Amino acid sequence: MRRVAAAGVCGVACAAVLTAPAPAQAHGPAGHGASGTKPAHWESKASGTDARFRGLAAVGRNTAWLAGSQGTVLRTTDGGAHWRNVSPPGAAGLEFRDVEAFDGRRAVVLAIGEGEASRVLRTEDGGATWTESFRNTDAKAFYDCMTFFDRRHGLAMSDPVDGRFRILSTRDGGRSWQVLPDAGMPAAQEGEAGFAASGQCLVSSGPRDVWLATGGASRARVLHSADRGRTWTAADSPLPAGDPARGVFALAFRDRSHGIAVGGDYRADQASPKAAAVSGDGGRTWTTATAPPPAYRSGVAWLPHSRTSALAVGPTGTDLTTDGGRTWRTLDTGSYDTVDCTSDGACWASGEKGRVARLER
16 A cells, blocks of 8 residues: 564464463563463564564574565574575665565565565575566556465455556466456455555465455455455455555455454554454454454464464554454564464564564463
């Protein structure tokens, strides 16, 4: 959207720690037990830069990629103890807002902006070299997010062009891209767009299902496609709308049916009383969380190997749900823009001023 801007890592056991009630002797959002043990918490990792990392791809406990402002791309392969600057040469003027990684060597990054500022670059050697695989030439397009179904098939989305969201498709792992026909895309509302806030305004689950989050219009919507972006249906969400700063900022689906939407109003002086909603039917309908996060949230991720637990992050904190998104409680008050978890039990978060952390216990 043009306006927006080591060992001990938690797995199944960590999910149990997270979901356990806070002890009576707790202090602070996460709390400490009577024995002095510390429950699951974010442990900061020094990135060595002050870039804002809205793009995050967690590969596993040890490997993660960050993409952010000033054309910055970082990679770690030792759990965040060290970060290698693998930024593409000549990219200092680009704003990276999304990164999708297949492993520690292969990754795709998305730069946002009007016209040729929107680009996709790909590396196959851990960032030692990069190849630009897409550069937008339509002055009316502005790309926000991307997602991959597998190592070959992926999509990227642009704000509406001629009244409809534009979808870019790859079938070769991001080496080449084609704009899909828009005949199956519903008309956009006046002022409707995506938020390039966390790389999670376009998400997928399984081999064909993909969801697109919108804001900036009279209604905050979630669009769904079951055929890799060729045809779409739109559903209204109950998240705040009616203003360019409000809408759905991030989505997470643990399967093709169960999803969580987070967002609100990103302005610090505006309340976001309905910052989360849940769906159990693939995004056809959405229900407001009965106890939502206390403020705007820009990123969300399901905890590994859990059907009911997820984390939401934003500038004012991290919240946990243990009932599939219906109720949330604050775990941490640090600022993060995005969050990502992996099948081997790792969760990472990143944000402003070079902030990056891994969930540990």
